[in-house]
Every structure is written in C-alpha cells, then in structure tokens.
Amino acid sequence: MARMLGCSSSYLHKKMKSIQISARKRFTPISDANLEEHVRRLHNQFPRSGSEMMRAYLHAEGIVVQRRRVRETLNRIDPAAAAQRWSQTVARRMYHVPFPNSLWHIDGHMRLIRWGFVTHAGIDGNTRLITYINCSTNNKALTVLSYLFGPPVGTGYPPESDRTTEGRILLWLF
Structure with a gap:
C-alpha cells in the first residue's frame, strides 16, 4: 500500500497510528455458532484435516479466524478425530553428538x-x-x-x- 501511495511503509504506519487506524484487524467477526456451521461443512468434506488445514479452507472462503477458535471448534465437533490427530504426532529424532568439538x-x-x-x-x-x-x-x-x-x-x-x-x-x- 505504501508503494501505491508513494511513501515509505514506516511513514504510512506512523500516519495510520496517529489517526488511530489499525492494519491488524484482520480477523473476521464471526459468531461461534456460525463458525461451527462452516467447520462442520468443511469437516464433512475433509474429515482428516487438522486445525491448520481447516484454517486454510476457511481462509479460502474469506473467513479468517484465530487458530485457537478453529482448534476448539474441531474438538467440539469431533473429539475422537481430534484425539486421533494428537496421538499421531511426529516423533522427533534424538540429537546426539558423541563428544565436544566433533561437530x-x-x-x-x-x-x-x-x-x-x-x-x-x-x-x-x-x-x-x-x-x-x-x-x-x-x-x-x-x-x-x-x-x-x-x-x-x-x-x-x-x-x-x-x-x-x-x-x-x-x-x-x-
């Protein structure tokens, strides 16, 4: 936006702050019931999707919500699937270097x-x-x-x- 206006981004942020305009209001104001309806529909289409994938599907529909809200909604809709996703976490490798100065x-x-x-x-x-x-x-x-x-x-x-x-x-x- 700063490039379109022909000014620096820092100048634009200072001016926006001085007139109390926030560029951070990026989340869609949506009720929990409405969000649950959207997530239910998407969960029926993509049952193995986790919270991040569900956020991406919602974002594609123009709904931007917090990760926490999507996670809570998925847990309410299908707690068994949420438990299954948690049980299949990626096992991290053990990090081992045999002695000092070897790596x-x-x-x-x-x-x-x-x-x-x-x-x-x-x-x-x-x-x-x-x-x-x-x-x-x-x-x-x-x-x-x-x-x-x-x-x-x-x-x-x-x-x-x-x-x-x-x-x-x-x-x-x-």
Whole structure:
C-alpha cells in the first residue's frame, strides 16, 4: 500500500497510528455458532484435516479466524478425530553428538545487512557452547573461514560441520 501511495511503509504506519487506524484487524467477526456451521461443512468434506488445514479452507472462503477458535471448534465437533490427530504426532529424532568439538553448527545471520552488518556464529554440537560469534561487513566464505581458523585458544577446530552452505566449503578444506 505504501508503494501505491508513494511513501515509505514506516511513514504510512506512523500516519495510520496517529489517526488511530489499525492494519491488524484482520480477523473476521464471526459468531461461534456460525463458525461451527462452516467447520462442520468443511469437516464433512475433509474429515482428516487438522486445525491448520481447516484454517486454510476457511481462509479460502474469506473467513479468517484465530487458530485457537478453529482448534476448539474441531474438538467440539469431533473429539475422537481430534484425539486421533494428537496421538499421531511426529516423533522427533534424538540429537546426539558423541563428544565436544566433533561437530560445530555454523551459520550467518543477514538481518542487519541493510546497515552493512552480517553476523556469523559457531556453536559446539555437544556442549552447546558458543565457539565464536563475529560481526563482519560481508557474507563471503573466506570471512567465515577466517573465523573458523581463529577460534579462542584451547577449543581447536572442528573435524566436521553440518551441511549448510558455509559447511560445504569446510568439507572441501578438510
């Protein structure tokens, strides 16, 4: 909308706030009975759909409601199906690194690139110790490499890394 008006988004938000207009009123005002009617109809068509899929179906019909309301409505309509969905949760893998410094997780954070800053960090997979965290002005692989070969004294350097973009150049080097 700011682009259409030819101004910045921050200016638009400030002006909207000054005249007390909120862009956050995005939920459809719908009664619980009416919502239950819509969810019942959609649940009959798509009986194995969970709360997020049901929210998407409602959104496609122009009804935007809170996740909590959809979950509560699905539990009221068909508690057995809700219990079945909860019993089939995804089992997460166990995370195990055998010993310290056997695996470092490295990553770059580009959130401040607008101001010319890139942060890079490495964390030991076993101890969760921050092995390095640095700020630079670029996102080049050589910059990340310089951080890896300049860790604090006594920590050594990792024989392995996870399979990120930064990790690929390390695998090539080792």
